[in-house]
Amino acid sequence: MTDKELYEKLKYGKKNVYKELSSEETKEMLSLADKYREFLDKGKTERECVAEAIKLAKENGFVPFEEKSELKAGDRIYFINRDKNIMLVVVGTEDIEKGLNIVGAHIDSPRLDLKQNPLYESDGMALFKTHYYGGIKKYQWTAIPLAIHGVICKKNGEKISVCIGEKDDDPVFTVTDLLPHLAKEQMSKSMLEGIEGEALNILVGGIGAGSDEISERVKFNILNILSIAYDITEEDFLSAELEVVPAFKARNVGLDNAYVGAYGQDDRVCAYTALKSIFDIETPERTAICLLVDKEEIGSVGNTGMLSRFFEMAVAELIAKLKGSCDMVTYNRTISASACLSSDVGAAFDPNYPSVSEKNNNAFAGNGLVLMKYTGARGKSEASDASAEFVSEIKTILDNNGIIWQTSELGKVDQGGGGTIAMYVGNLNMDVIDCGVPVLSMHSPFEITAKGDIYMAYKAYKAFYKDR
Ligand code: MN
Ligand code: MN
DSSP states (O other), rough: OOOOHHHHOOOOOOOOOOHHHHHHHHHHHHHHHHHHEEEEEEESSHHHHHEEEEEHHHTTTTTEGGOOOOOOOOOOOEEEEEETTTEEEEOOOSSSGOOOOEEEEOOOOEEEEEEEEEEETTTEEEEEEEEEEHHHGGGGGGOOOOEEEEEEEOSOOOOEEEEEEEEETSSOOOOOOOGGHHHHHHSSSHHHHHGGGGGGOOEEEOOOOSOOTTTTHHHHHHHHHHHHHOOOOGGGGGGEEEEEEEEEEEESEEEEOOEEEEEHHHHHHHHHHHHHHHOOOOOOOOOEEEEEEGGGGGTTTTTTTTTHHHHHHHHHHHHHHHHHHOHHHHHHHHHTTTTEEEEEOBBBBOTGGGGGOGGGOOOOOTTTTEEEEEEEEEETTTTTOOOOOHHHHHHHHHHTTTTEEEESSSTTTTSSSSSSSSSHHHHSSSEEEEEOOOBBBBTTSSSSEEEEHHHHHHHHHHHHHHHH
C-alpha cells in the first residue's frame, strides 16, 4: 500500500451524491424532486400540508385510526390532530414494546400572519396588518408577490377555506418598500431595524366605493368584496387564521436544474421525504411512524407543536388497540425502546458567506443527507445531544444502504445557533438525532435545496424504517 492509499483509507471525507448515482437512481431522484415540487405548491401552510398528506396517505392504503376495530402487522393507519398534525403508522411484525421507529418533521414555516383585526385604510389605500411568525429577515418579505391562505370560522359554525394569489388570474398582495431615492435614512439602519414589524402591512386595495358620507371608502369596498365572496363581515377576521406566504411556485434552479427553489422547504423537504418513505415501505419489524407537527418555528409549543401530548396520546391509543389496553408500564417500555429521526433541515455552506461556517463541520448542498448530532446555541444550550452509540447505529444503517450522508453543526461555535423538535422528543426518553436536508437561504421566501440531498433523505428514512 502506498502512503497515498493508506491516507485515503485512514481519513474521513465527504462524498458528492451526483458522483455516486447510477443513471437509474438519477432518474428516480429527478422524478422525486418533481413530485416534491408539486407537494410544495399544494402545501404552503400546516393545514394544507395535512390535507395533502391525508390525500396521499389514502392513495397509499392508509385509513383513519378510528375506522379500524382491531390492528395487525401491515395495517396502515393515521391520526389527525386539529387539522395541523398527522401521525401515520405502519404496524410492524414485532411486539410494539420492542419500540417504534419514528421519523418526525415539522410542517409550519416562517410567514406573515394576519393580525386578528387586520383591515385598515390609510391615504386612499386598504392594507392588512400582519404579525410575523417564526424567525424571518423582515426585509426579505417586502416587494415580492404574496398570497393569502387559511381559514375563517364564522359565527354560524361554518369554516371557510381561503386561498388567494395562487391561480394565474388571481390578484396577489405585497408589502411595499421605500424607493432607494428616499431611503437614505432607512439604508443607514441595521438590517434588523431597516424594516419594522409594524411596517409589514400588505396592500389589499385602492378603489373607493359608496357615497361621500363614508369616511373610509376603500375599506368599505374591500369589506363589500369580501362579503360577496365569502359572506363575512369584518368581525369574522377575529376568528380566522390567515397566513401570508410567497405567491410564487416551486421551481428548478440552475442551468443544470440541480436545485429546488421554493418557499417553505424548512421543513417540508423532510416532511415530504418522510411521508414518501413511509408510503413506500413494506411491513417493517418495528412499527413505523411518520409524525408531522406544527409550531416548530415558534418553539414547538401549544396543542399542535411537539410539546403537545398528541403524540403520546396517539401512541397510547395504538397500544390499546393492539393489546386491548394500555398501562403505564407498556407505554413506558414502548417509548424507551423507540428511536426517532428528527428530520429537519441543516444550514448548507454558502460561498457568499463563508465566514459564518467552519468547513470541517458544515453541511454542503449535494453531499447528501445531513446528520446533526447536536444543534443548540451558546455552548450547546437547548441541544438534544445524540449519544455516540445511537450515532453509530444510524451510521451503520446509512452505510449498509448506500446512502450518501454528511455531518454538520449549525455554523461556527459563536455564530448563533438554533433548535429543532429533537430536544422534546428526547425528553420523552428515547434516542433521537437530527437529520435532514441542507438548505441555502433558510427561512427566506425562496429557500434552496439540492435534489441529490432530497433523494438521499428519502432513501435514508426508508432504510431507517426497514433496518432499525
Ligand atoms: Mn426546521
Ligand atoms: Mn426553521
